[in-house]
Amino acid sequence: MGKGGIFNILIILAVLLAVLMIFLVTRLINSAREEGMASAKPIPVEMVNVLVAANNIEPGSELRPEMVPIKSVPKEFTTPDTVTSFDQLKDKVAGSFIPTGDIIFNSKVKSPSQLNKASLVVGQGMRLISIPADFEIAVSYMVKNGDRVDLLAIFDVQKAERDIEGQWISREITVTLIQNVKVFDIQYGAVETPKAGGGGTSEEAGRLGKGQTVTFEVLPAEAERLTAAFSKAKSFRLALRRFDDVAIIESDSMMEGELLKPYLPPPPPPPPEPEAPEKAAPVKPKYNY
Secondary structure, three states, rough: OOHHHHHHHHHHHHHHHHHHHHHHHHHHHHHOOOOOOOOOOOOOOOOOEEEEHHHOOOOOOEEOOOHOOEEEEEHHHHOOEEEOOHHHHHOOEEOOEEEEOOOOOOOEEHHHHHHHHHOOOOOOOEEEEEEEEOOHHHHHOOOOOOOOOEEEEEEEEEEEEEEEOOOOEEEEEEEEEEEEEEEEEEEOEEEEOOOOOOOOOOEOOOOOOOEEEEEEEEHHHHHHHHHHHHHHOEEEEEEOOOOOOOOOOOOOOOOHHHHHEEEEEEOOOOOOOOOOOOOOOOEEEOOOO
């Protein structure tokens, strides 16, 4: 065997030895890694259930369970201010903008009364309108903010006839203006009450107030209807509904359209009919005699 053959054999042996060394070193490293992982103890991570924003929440939005689902996060990401149960958000609204995925904190939610602007809690597409109402006669002060009521108006309607003395005959008729309307706010006013032991009177805000005001959350068309009737109605009453009653009742016994007709602006007159063009006089035939 020549020198060239011996050299080739040596090269092959060196390559085989190098491959063997690499295999042994790799196996040794993997074995050491497995032993280390087996002996290592995992670091425990305490998880906490919190509420997060499923989507962007605008300021003033009423919070509902589907808007703030529960998510488990490491406790180190939370603070004592973190909301962990939807019970903590009962009757609350977003006090500021909350982006998608953000954890809900008590500092980010408010009760409606804490907001500086009523416009932040008005429903989408709704309007607020206020009127005076006699709560003492209506429902004995049981109506509260958030209740739903029917709004009734009492009109003094004059009939187109006279009595035997020549006086116009009039009568009172009650009309249901709006049904299932939300009471946004109530102000009962103040009354003068006698001081204990005599000595004058003192003003006391509360249930027996006169000149009470109620604010409704209504649709724009309902606001127009209420405004049109406000200046003509003798007084208003509230009929309190059960919390889950949303039925709209159509009453055929009230001629509502005829009743309100004298108080609403008259409809615009129809456009005049176009005048027919004048026909030209027929041309008399000419005769040659």
